[in-house]
Amino acid sequence: MYTRDDHQGTKIDDAVMKTGFALLALSLVSAAYGADKKLSALIIDGMNNHDWAAGTTAIRSTLEGTGRFTVDVATWPALKPDFSRYDVVVNNFNGGHLADGKRWPREVEVALEKFVREGGGLVVFHAANNAFLQWPEYNEMLGLGWRDKTFGPGVAVVNEKALTIPQGSGLPPGHGPRHEFEMFVLDKQHPVTAGLPPHWTHPAEQLTHGQHGPAQGITVLTYASSEVSRQGEPMDWVKAYGKGRVYTSMLGHTWKNEANPNLDDVNFQALLARGSEWAATGKVTLPSDLGWKPLFNGKNFDGWEVRGDGVWSVVGDGSMFGQGMRPPKGMKTEHQAWVYTKKNDFSEYDLHVEFWMPKYGNSGVSIRDVSRAHYAIDEPDSEHPELVGPVKSTPAHIGYEIQIIDDEQEKYPTGSVYLLDAAKTGRLRHTEWNSLDIESRNDVIRVRVNGDLVSQHPGEAGRSKIGPIGLQLHDRFSTILFRNIRIRELVPGR
Numbered sequence: 001m002y003t004r005d006d007h008q009g010t011k012i013d014d015a016v017m018k019t020g021f022a023l024l025a026l027s028l029v030s031a032a033y034g035a036d037k038k039l040s041a042l043i044i045d046g047m048n049n050h051d052w053a054a055g056t057t058a059i060r061s062t063l064e065g066t067g068r069f070t071v072d073v074a075t076w077p078a079l080k081p082d083f084s085r086y087d088v089v090v091n092n093f094n095g096g097h098l099a100d101g102k103r104w105p106r107e108v109e110v111a112l113e114k115f116v117r118e119g120g121g122l123v124v125f126h127a128a129n130n131a132f133l134q135w136p137e138y139n140e141m142l143g144l145g146w147r148d149k150t151f152g153p154g155v156a157v158v159n160e161k162a163l164t165i166p167q168g169s170g171l172p173p174g175h176g177p178r179h180e181f182e183m184f185v186l187d188k189q190h191p192v193t194a195g196l197p198p199h200w201t202h203p204a205e206q207l208t209h210g211q212h213g214p215a216q217g218i219t220v221l222t223y224a225s226s227e228v229s230r231q232g233e234p235m236d237w238v239k240a241y242g243k244g245r246v247y248t249s250m251l252g253h254t255w256k257n258e259a260n261p262n263l264d265d266v267n268f269q270a271l272l273a274r275g276s277e278w279a280a281t282g283k284v285t286l287p288s289d290l291g292w293k294p295l296f297n298g299k300n301f302d303g304w305e306v307r308g309d310g311v312w313s314v315v316g317d318g319s320m321f322g323q324g325m326r327p328p329k330g331m332k333t334e335h336q337a338w339v340y341t342k343k344n345d346f347s348e349y350d351l352h353v354e355f356w357m358p359k360y361g362n363s364g365v366s367i368r369d370v371s372r373a374h375y376a377i378d379e380p381d382s383e384h385p386e387l388v389g390p391v392k393s394t395p396a397h398i399g400y401e402i403q404i405i406d407d408e409q410e411k412y413p414t415g416s417v418y419l420l421d422a423a424k425t426g427r428l429r430h431t432e433w434n435s436l437d438i439e440s441r442n443d444v445i446r447v448r449v450n451g452d453l454v455s456q457h458p459g460e461a462g463r464s465k466i467g468p469i470g471l472q473l474h475d476r477f478s479t480i481l482f483r484n485i486r487i488r489e490l491v492p493g494r
Contacts, residue, residue: 039087039280041069046076047102048094050127051254055092057451058252058263059125059272061437063090065350065488066273066286079108088121088280097130097146097173113137117242121279123272126252129211141241142248143218144211144234146173153215157186157223157232164215171210171229178204178253181224183235183267192238192247192274193221195288196267205262206253209233222271236271238278245282247275263451264354264435264484266292292352295341295469296320296485303342308377310337310473319356319483322363324476336376336394337473338366347466348490351438356481359431361406363480364418366470367440368463369399373470399467400459402438402447404480406430415447415454423447423454433483441490 043059045052056073063069074081076093083089089112095102103109109132116122122141130146132138139145144155149172154165184199202224209229218239223232236249251268254260262268266289274284296304298318306312311323324337346367357363366373374387376394391398401418403410408425415423415436427449428434439446442465447455459465471482 038067039069039277040085041071041088041090041276041280042081042083042086043071043073043090043092044076044079044081045073045092046079048092048127049096049130050094051256051258052092052094054254054256054260054263054451055125055252058254058260059090059092061448061451062269062272063276065269066290067490068273068277068286076102076104079104081108081111083111083115083120086115086120088123088276089115090123090125090276091128091131092125094127094131097133099133101131101133103132103135109135109138113141116141116244116246119243121244121276121281122241122246123276123279124246124248125272126250126254129248129250139213141239141246142213143237143239143246144213144215144248146208147212148172149210149212151212154210154212155215155218155220155234156229157184157220157234160186162186162220162223162234167212170212173208173210173212174228175206175208176226176228178206178255178258178262180204181207183222183224184232185222187219187221190219190221190238191284192236192271192278194284196270200265200267202251202265202268203261204253204259205251207233208235208250211250236275238275245279247279249275259429259432259434259450261354261433261435264352266290266486291488292486293488294485295351295487296482298483301339305340305342305372306337307340307373307470308335308337308379308473309476310339310478312339315481317483319481320471320485322471322473322478322480322482324473324478335378336373336475337478338373338377338395338470340366340372340470341468344370344372344468345466346440346469346487346489348441349439350488350490351440351469352484352486353436353438353471353482354433354484355404355436356431356433357404357406358479359406361404361480362474362478363404364396364472364474365402365404365436365438366395366468366472367400367402367438367445368465368467369395369401369470370464370467371395371398372468395470395472399464400445400457401472402436402445404436404472415449417445417447417455417457420460421455421457423449424452425454427452427454 183202209226220234221236396418403416403418414428437448
């Protein structure tokens, strides 16, 4: 049985509704020129039924990547945080959903209550809404949690309306296996969701159902239709607590020893970053795409140039597929093949690439290579005299190559700034999709593999600080797949 609750649904504070569109219009200007000081965020972790370390890495890289936040981490049980130093606290802690679940020291809990009540922001990340069954004020801040149906009312989205499920009704909390599902924005006017697509496919996530709690004063932002409960289940919501603001997301699932492509969903990242900014300040300046632009359209090679003898194509799911040409007998096989952006002057930026390679695969990403692999593909100088330079070598010697290789014993494993900084190992997932994130700055190159920082190098004097971006076929026997290639170019002041 469903009953309408005037406190539920797409309720928006009057002041927010009046200023939301103005804030949205100013968001790009604010982000571009660093009009607001950076916000300080504190992540609390240390225990969770999920892979809390992977979750913290994702939260930190998402927030810091926007240029809007500085981030600290406090790890249980060594919790002595001074909340007054921060604008927003992100809870990634779950001590268990039962009465005997682990609690924080009481003085920490009281301090968090005071922090939020007096105007601070709180973000509850995925399984953190399972925690603290016996902490009444936490339940009040949450609104909905992993609580039995006897605990309190629930909320379902039916016919684009958030409806109250009476206490004792509906399903207990649960979820099915990881799967992709459609996300829908319920409140399209709220600052957190304004400008996001009305719906999108979210990958490899657990779709939670049956959340219960006080369920008062919440604003449901997004939902997804559960095959288990056969109704719309809230995925993101916000509510006020005293003078403060709380944003909760059920997205962000991480199991140990599993890939987490859900964390690479830019719409999820936008919700997390914008929800954190709203919790901290009550407004949102970050653009809905967080500044990311597609570098490959998933349809054709517009904006790209094939370099060398590789065969590049687009496969059915929109991935870029590179395949070497088996050479005639007696022909050299060591020559590389590449595909390069036609744009030659990328400067400071964040680059996101997802890749799949077969066992013993070998590839790479080139940045700042002004030769466009001229010597690596054995191209005669007469064909492109403008690419002839004093260093007659591969992109790794002229610009920088970020290594991709299925060999953890290699001197420069996946994520290395090849020849300059050997990456930490243990993050590559063999014969699975992996994510590679490259921060190209004037004074440093940082590389993350599946979210973890594995390598960084300041660069070498004399090498160009600008150039195109290239993707490699290591030799004429190689194959490689790339997808979700996107870039976020920095603007002055970030």
